[in-house]
Amino acid sequence: MELSGRKKQILKAVVEHYIESAEPVGSKLLAQELGVSSATVRNEFAELCELGYLEQPHTSAGRVPSPQGYRLYVNELMERRSVSAEEAEGIDETLREKLMGGAISNAGQLVSSLVHYPAYSVTAGNAGLTVERFELLSVDAESFITVVMTDDKNVKSQLQHTALAFDAERLGDLKNLLNTHFTRKTRAEMSENLMNVGDQLPPELFLVLSKTVEYAAGILDAAGRRDVVTTGASEILKMPEYRDADRAHELMTFLVDNKEQLPVPEGDGPVQILIGPENVDHALRDTSVVVASYDIGDGMRGLVGVVGPTRMDYATVTARLSYFAESLTKMFGKGLPSPEDQQT
Amino acid sequence: MELSGRKKQILKAVVEHYIESAEPVGSKLLAQELGVSSATVRNEFAELCELGYLEQPHTSAGRVPSPQGYRLYVNELMERRSVSAEEAEGIDETLREKLMGGAISNAGQLVSSLVHYPAYSVTAGNAGLTVERFELLSVDAESFITVVMTDDKNVKSQLQHTALAFDAERLGDLKNLLNTHFTRKTRAEMSENLMNVGDQLPPELFLVLSKTVEYAAGILDAAGRRDVVTTGASEILKMPEYRDADRAHELMTFLVDNKEQLPVPEGDGPVQILIGPENVDHALRDTSVVVASYDIGDGMRGLVGVVGPTRMDYATVTARLSYFAESLTKMFGKGLPSPEDQQT
DNA sequence: GTTTAGCACTCGGAAGAAAAGAGTGCTAAA
DNA sequence: TTTAGCACTCTTTTCTTCCGAGTGCTAAAC
Numbered sequence: 001m002e003l004s005g006r007k008k009q010i011l012k013a014v015v016e017h018y019i020e021s022a023e024p025v026g027s028k029l030l031a032q033e034l035g036v037s038s039a040t041v042r043n044e045f046a047e048l049c050e051l052g053y054l055e056q057p058h059t060s061a062g063r064v065p066s067p068q069g070y071r072l073y074v075n076e077l078m079e080r081r082s083v084s085a086e087e088a089e090g091i092d093e094t095l096r097e098k099l100m101g102g103a104i105s106n107a108g109q110l111v112s113s114l115v116h117y118p119a120y121s122v123t124a125g126n127a128g129l130t131v132e133r134f135e136l137l138s139v140d141a142e143s144f145i146t147v148v149m150t151d152d153k154n155v156k157s158q159l160q161h162t163a164l165a166f167d168a169e170r171l172g173d174l175k176n177l178l179n180t181h182f183t184r185k186t187r188a189e190m191s192e193n194l195m196n197v198g199d200q201l202p203p204e205l206f207l208v209l210s211k212t213v214e215y216a217a218g219i220l221d222a223a224g225r226r227d228v229v230t231t232g233a234s235e236i237l238k239m240p241e242y243r244d245a246d247r248a249h250e251l252m253t254f255l256v257d258n259k260e261q262l263p264v265p266e267g268d269g270p271v272q273i274l275i276g277p278e279n280v281d282h283a284l285r286d287t288s289v290v291v292a293s294y295d296i297g298d299g300m301r302g303l304v305g306v307v308g309p310t311r312m313d314y315a316t317v318t319a320r321l322s323y324f325a326e327s328l329t330k331m332f333g334k335g336l337p338s339p340e341d342q343q344t
Numbered sequence: 345m346e347l348s349g350r351k352k353q354i355l356k357a358v359v360e361h362y363i364e365s366a367e368p369v370g371s372k373l374l375a376q377e378l379g380v381s382s383a384t385v386r387n388e389f390a391e392l393c394e395l396g397y398l399e400q401p402h403t404s405a406g407r408v409p410s411p412q413g414y415r416l417y418v419n420e421l422m423e424r425r426s427v428s429a430e431e432a433e434g435i436d437e438t439l440r441e442k443l444m445g446g447a448i449s450n451a452g453q454l455v456s457s458l459v460h461y462p463a464y465s466v467t468a469g470n471a472g473l474t475v476e477r478f479e480l481l482s483v484d485a486e487s488f489i490t491v492v493m494t495d496d497k498n499v500k501s502q503l504q505h506t507a508l509a510f511d512a513e514r515l516g517d518l519k520n521l522l523n524t525h526f527t528r529k530t531r532a533e534m535s536e537n538l539m540n541v542g543d544q545l546p547p548e549l550f551l552v553l554s555k556t557v558e559y560a561a562g563i564l565d566a567a568g569r570r571d572v573v574t575t576g577a578s579e580i581l582k583m584p585e586y587r588d589a590d591r592a593h594e595l596m597t598f599l600v601d602n603k604e605q606l607p608v609p610e611g612d613g614p615v616q617i618l619i620g621p622e623n624v625d626h627a628l629r630d631t632s633v634v635v636a637s638y639d640i641g642d643g644m645r646g647l648v649g650v651v652g653p654t655r656m657d658y659a660t661v662t663a664r665l666s667y668f669a670e671s672l673t674k675m676f677g678k679g680l681p682s683p684e685d686q687q688t
Numbered sequence: 689g690t691t692t693a694g695c696a697c698t699c700g701g702a703a704g705a706a707a708a709g710a711g712t713g714c715t716a717a718a
Numbered sequence: 719t720t721t722a723g724c725a726c727t728c729t730t731t732t733c734t735t736c737c738g739a740g741t742g743c744t745a746a747a748c
Contacts, residue, residue, distance in 0.1 A: 027711070027712080036721090037720065037722075039720070039721050039723095040719085040721070042711085042712070046713080059726095059727055060711050060712055060728045061729075062712095135491075137479050139493070145491060145499050147489060147499075149483070155502055156501065157501040158499055234593060237596060238593060242589070245581050248589065249578060249581035249582060252578040253578050372739085380691075381693075383691070383692055383694095384691055386740085387690090387742095402699060402700070403740090404698045404700075404741055405699080405739080406739085406741095
C-alpha cells in the first residue's frame, strides 16, 4: 500500500530529526513544521506505527523510525544529494595526499575520517593468481635474491640463504627448473610438482628449491586472501547509542576481531545500504552498514564500507562514500597512483 | 627515609588489593590479614598518607595507592616473579604460530592478547640505511623489474613502465649508472647525484632513472621511519576506570591518532615502567606504561609496550612482557623466523 | 610506647518519594 | 478530516532520607 504524501513527509521528518538528535520525535515539533495541529500529527503517527514504519520506545515518548521506516526513507524519501563542491575538493585532496603509492589498505581510514563513523575496506583476494616468472640474482656464495612476478604484474622479492654454495651455473639451473615447472601453476599444482621434481634432485638442491617455491606459494596465498581492514572504531564512543560501555565494547571487539564477517554484498548498485536486522550477523543487528565498491583495474574490485547506528546520516554517508568510490575508480583507471607506481 | 617493614607490608597489600578490585582498600580488611586491629592499620594508613604513598578519594573512603606508592611497590615490594611453565608454554606457542614470516608488526597484537591491556610495538627506524645494489630485469619492451637491496639485506622490487623502449644494452647502462652513483649513498646524496648525472643524460632516460631512484629513496624513507602500531585499544572498555565514555574515548583516540607520542624510553633495563604522571604526555597522566625492548639482530632493537590504568597488574604484565621480549630476541637470534625468511 | 577498643563524625551511594515534563490517546466539537 | 481539550502514562530529575563503610581521635590496655 502506498503511503499518502503527508505520511511520507512525516516519516521523512521523523527520520531526519531522529538522525540529528538521537531523541524520539514528538508530535508538537512536527505540527509546527507542517503547519497542522499536533493532534493531526498524532493520528498519522498512530497509523504509521500500525503500518510498522515507526516505533514507540514507551507509551509516552515520541516516535522513532523502525528499520522498515529507515528502509522506506532510504529507498524513496531521502534526497540523494551529491557532494558539494567543497566536499568534493576535500575528498580529492585527501585522496591525492594519502593514496599515492597505491596503498589501498587505508581506504577505510580515509572514509572514516570523511564520515566520522567506523569504516572498513576489503581488498578482494585474487584466488586464481599464478607466478609468471622467477628470477634469481646471485649475491654471494651462500645467498641469492629470489624475485617472483605474479601474473597480475606484482613483483616481490627476498634474500635467500642456502647451506650449499651456489655458483652461477647452478643458479641458472635452479631458475630454469622454477620457470619450467612452477610458473602458471595453481597452488596445488605447485605442491604436486615439487614432489615430482624432488625425486630427481639432490636433497640439498631440493631444499633450496622447496624453500623458494614455498616463498612463492606464500605470496599467492597472501594475494588470494581477502583482506579486511577496519578503522575509526573509536568513533562510536562519541555517539549516544554507545555511551553504554558494554554495547560499545561489543561492537568494538566485533569490528576488530570479527571484521572478516563484515558484510561484503554482491554489488548490484553503486552503493548498498544494510539497515539493522537486514544484517545477517547478530552483532550488527542494530547497526547499519553502507558499502560501495570501486574498480581496482584488471577487473578487480575493492570495497569500502561504513558502520554506524541505524540512526546514521544516510544521505551524507551515501553521497560521500559513492563520490569516494568513484574517485578511486577513476584514479585506478588513469589517475595519479597508476599501476606503474605500485610498490611491493 | 626507609619505611618500616610493616608499612611496606601494608602498602604492598593495599596496592595488590586495589589492583584486583579497583575499590579503595579499608583498614578492616587489612587488619584481618595482618592479625592486628583495624586501629593500628589506620594509624599506619595515616602515616603512609602523610608520606605520600597513599591517597584518600574522600574523607571516609578506604585508601588508594598514589603514583609514588605504585613506584615504591614496583621498585621494591613487587614479587618479580617469572612466568609459570604453562604461561611460558602458551607464549612460546603463540609466538611460533603467529610470528613465522617475521612479521613484527603484530608483536603488539600478541602482547595485547597476552596481558589483556592495549599494547603497542615500535620498530626502530634505520635512518642510515643505504642501497647496496640495484638490479634491473627486462620484462618486455616497455617495462622492467627494479630490484633494490638495502645494506640490511632487505630486498624490494617493483614493476616499472617506461615511455621508451629499453633493450638489454640500455638496461645494462641504466643499471651501471644506478650502481655506480646511487649505492652506498644517503638520501641527500642520492638526490644530489640525480641532479649531477641528469645533465649528461637524454631527458627520456633521465625520467626513467629518476623514477627508479625515487623508488629506492622511498624504500629508504620507509625504513627510516619509526613505525608504531597499537592494538587492543578496546580492552580498556572492560576496565572500571574507563566505563566513562569520555575518558575511554580520550585514551582510545590517543592510542590511535597520537600513537607516535607513546613513550619510547632509552632502555637501561630489560623492562621499564612509567607510572601515571611519570609519563610526559598529558593524555597518559593517569595511565601506566610498561615497555620492553628486544633484539632484532644487526644491533637493531624493537620495542613493545603495554598501556593501562595506573592500577595495572604490574607483576603479571612485567613477567609476561619480559618473557615475551626475551623469546623474541632468542627467535631473531637463532630461532624459527630466521633472517633468511624475512619477506619483503 | 605501641596497640586496641570505643565512639562520634563524615561522606558517598542506594532507596524512595515527589514533582516536573513530555507526549500520548481519546473524545467531542468545529 | 481536523483540532482543541483533557486525563493519563511513563520517564527523568530532584530532593530527601537513610544506611553503612570507613575514618580520626581519645583513652585505656598491654
